Amino acid sequence: MVDRSPNLPTNHVDWWPGLADPFRRFGSKVSEFFAPAAEASASDDDYVVKVELPGVKEADINVEIHDNLLTVRGEKESSRKEEGKTYYFSERTYGSFQRSFRLPQDVQDSDINATFEDGVLTVRLPKQPEAASKARKIEVRKA
Numbered sequence: 001m002v003d004r005s006p007n008l009p010t011n012h013v014d015w016w017p018g019l020a021d022p023f024r025r026f027g028s029k030v031s032e033f034f035a036p037a038a039e040a041s042a043s044d045d046d047y048v049v050k051v052e053l054p055g056v057k058e059a060d061i062n063v064e065i066h067d068n069l070l071t072v073r074g075e076k077e078s079s080r081k082e083e084g085k086t087y088y089f090s091e092r093t094y095g096s097f098q099r100s101f102r103l104p105q106d107v108q109d110s111d112i113n114a115t116f117e118d119g120v121l122t123v124r125l126p127k128q129p130e131a132a133s134k135a136r137k138i139e140v141r142k143a
Contacts, residue, residue, distance in 0.1 A: 036051050
């Protein structure tokens, strides 16, 4: 619903929303810019971390593990040329990004592998085989 208050000029709705929109969305865009969307899952054999990196080149992605911390970092380069164009808005983001994930103790870090397809980075982190065999049920008895 548009406010057509008699105290405001009729054209106020034309310029005010456009002027304020970038400021309203600034906080959410900053969080998306520095933290690409990710998901983590687990099976009996491994953990899988997927990170959405649309528009990022494989060569611009760096995956490291150190002290049970998986870190994905990289950069999305801008290819936008502004010659002769007037942009009214842009929701595209460019620049550096980084995400870190604390890993469980049972990750077998010697066999970790990463693949990149269709803008999604998939990191597979196998579980140590002996970790499953260490689990056992403890009987609860009446004192």
